[in-house]
Amino acid sequence: MSEDAAVKAALSDAVRRAVAVKAEGNQSVAAKMTGLPQPDLSRISNGELSGYSVWRLMRVLSALGHNVTISVSEGDTGRGAISVRQ
Numbered sequence: 662m663s664e665d666a667a668v669k670a671a672l673s674d675a676v677r678r679a680v681a682v683k684a685e686g687n688q689s690v691a692a693k694m695t696g697l698p699q700p701d702l703s704r705i706s707n708g709e710l711s712g713y714s715v716w717r718l719m720r721v722l723s724a725l726g727h728n729v730t731i732s733v734s735e736g737d738t739g740r741g742a743i744s745v746r747q
Contacts, residue, residue: 664743671745672718677706679725695724
C-alpha cells in the first residue's frame with residue numbers, strides 16, 4: 662500500500678469512528694455537519710476513497726469536531742516517513 666493510500670485509509674477510519682460518536686452513527690446527520698452528500702460520506706466511511714484527497718478527508722474530520730495536526734520532524738535515516746497517529 663502506498664503512503665498516500667495508507668494515510669487515506671487511516672483518515673477514512675477516523676471519519677467512520679467520528680460519525681459513530683458525533684452523529685450517533687447517523688450518516689445523514691454527519692453529512693449535514695460536513696456539507697457532504699450522504700452517499701459521499703458513506704463511501705468515505707466504507708474506505709472507497711477514489712476521488713477524495715487527503716486534504717478533503719482532513720476537512721471532513723475537522724467538520725466532525727476533530728483537530729487534525731500535521732507535524733514535521735527530521736528523520737533518523739536518510740529517508741523520512743509519512744504516517745498518521747490516532
